Amino acid sequence: MLRSEILARFDSLGILPTSQRLEIAAILLEKAQHLSVEQVLTRLRAKDSTVSKATVYNSLNLFGKKGLIKECLVDPERRYYDSTTSPHHHFFNSDTGELSDIASECIEVSGLPDLPKGTQLESAELIIRVRNVAD
Amino acid sequence: MLRSEILARFDSLGILPTSQRLEIAAILLEKAQHLSVEQVLTRLRAKDSTVSKATVYNSLNLFGKKGLIKECLVDPERRYYDSTTSPHHHFFNSDTGELSDIASECIEVSGLPDLPKGTQLESAELIIRVRNVAD
DNA sequence: TTCTATGCAAAGACTTTGCATGCTG
DNA sequence: CAGCATGCAAAGTCTTTGCATAGAA
Numbered sequence: 001m002l003r004s005e006i007l008a009r010f011d012s013l014g015i016l017p018t019s020q021r022l023e024i025a026a027i028l029l030e031k032a033q034h035l036s037v038e039q040v041l042t043r044l045r046a047k048d049s050t051v052s053k054a055t056v057y058n059s060l061n062l063f064g065k066k067g068l069i070k071e072c073l074v075d076p077e078r079r080y081y082d083s084t085t086s087p088h089h090h091f092f093n094s095d096t097g098e099l100s101d102i103a104s105e106c107i108e109v110s111g112l113p114d115l116p117k118g119t120q121l122e123s124a125e126l127i128i129r130v131r132n133v134a135d
Numbered sequence: 136m137l138r139s140e141i142l143a144r145f146d147s148l149g150i151l152p153t154s155q156r157l158e159i160a161a162i163l164l165e166k167a168q169h170l171s172v173e174q175v176l177t178r179l180r181a182k183d184s185t186v187s188k189a190t191v192y193n194s195l196n197l198f199g200k201k202g203l204i205k206e207c208l209v210d211p212e213r214r215y216y217d218s219t220t221s222p223h224h225h226f227f228n229s230d231t232g233e234l235s236d237i238a239s240e241c242i243e244v245s246g247l248p249d250l251p252k253g254t255q256l257e258s259a260e261l262i263i264r265v266r267n268v269a270d
Numbered sequence: 271t272t273c274t275a276t277g278c279a280a281a282g283a284c285t286t287t288g289c290a291t292g293c294t295g
Numbered sequence: 296c297a298g299c300a301t302g303c304a305a306a307g308t309c310t311t312t313g314c315a316t317a318g319a320a
Contacts (some may be wrong), residue, residue: 016300016301018301018302019301020301020302021301031229037284037285043239047280051302051303052302052303053284053285053303054285054286054287054302054303054304054305055301055302055303057284057286058285058286058301058302058303059302061285061286064218064315071211073208073209073210073211074208075208076206076208076214079211080283091250091251091254093251093254094257098187098251100251102247102248106247106248107244107245107247108244108245109242109244109247109261110242110243110244110245111241111242111243112237112241112242112263113228113237113264115265116226116228116233116235116265118268119226119228119265119266119267119268120265120266120267120268121263121264121265122229122264122265122266123263123264124261124262124263124264125261125262125264126259126260126261126262127243127259127260127261127262128250128256128258128259129256129257129258129259129260130250130251130254130255130256130257131254131255131257132253132254132255133253133254133255133263151275151276153275153276153277155276155277156276172309172310186277186278187277187278187279188278188309188310189277189278189279189280189310189311189312190276190277190278192309192310192311193276193277193278193310193311194277195309196310196311213309
């Protein structure tokens with residue numbers, strides 16, 4: 001994703017563009033992927049960036065709140081951030097920690113009970129946990 | 136749940152019964168519920184128990200691994216432990232943090248793609264996030 | 271008595287806060 | 296130049312580790 005495209009997305013979501021935020025966003029938005037804070041930091045360091053860990057946390061939180069990326073709660077070990085924000089589902093391999101997308105168009109869910117009283121739908125996500133077959 | 140029932144479940148799952156573990160299990164297994172570490176600690180203290188926080192963490196982790204309870208990753212703020220271990224789904228109210236069960240019999244999922252190569256199914260869980268309707 | 275398992279203080283990791291700095295109008 | 300937004304050091308919180316102790320054989 002080009003710098004100009006990131007700037008445009010920042011602008012439309014109301015995220016003020018700072019050099020640190022651009023660096024972080026460039027890493028995440030490079031392609032469809034799931035990265036942890038640690039992975040983002042590693043890639044920043046690989047590029048000789050000096051952005052602090054705190055700023056990575058704060059930026060990812062901000063991006064999540066603004067809808068630039070999606071926070072993924074799947075792995076008890078770490079929090080992932082997903083560059084794909086459209087609704088979709090996940091496979092999670094609990095042996096390897098790998099997370100992969102399932103397009104939401106494939107999936108059909110039926111038999112949902114009514115939402116709890118006084119609430120409205122926010123999102124529906126399916127998590128399919130798998131493990132490696134023993135060989 | 137009676138002390139004798141808890142002992143029987145410990146035994147069948149290979150959990151050595153210590154007084155601390157029994158106290159913690161008694162709180163969780165009292166009824167179908169979702170409790171955070173903090174909530175378990177508060178209830179222990181209310182009973183004048185002196186079990187340490189570390190032991191609560193270690194015991195809940197052990198119970199989860201042995202299958203006595205189920206770890207629930209839904210709320211970014213805290214980890215919940217679910218006394219219901221049979222497969223089921225969840226409503227999560229992101230305004231209040233409330234978590235409620237959806238019986239798995241109600242739900243039908245179709246259109247699932249093949250599992251990633253070399254993996255086998257472990258579990259499938261649906262998380263329906265809701266929020267309070269503005270009034 | 272030796273060996274294994276356990277509880278928890280202390281260590282470590284993760285995440286957030288609050289202030290110094292820089293930017294905007 | 297006043298006022299707001301931001302980055303990050305430092306603080307705080309969450310979770311795990313490693314050892315002293317208790318229990319089993």
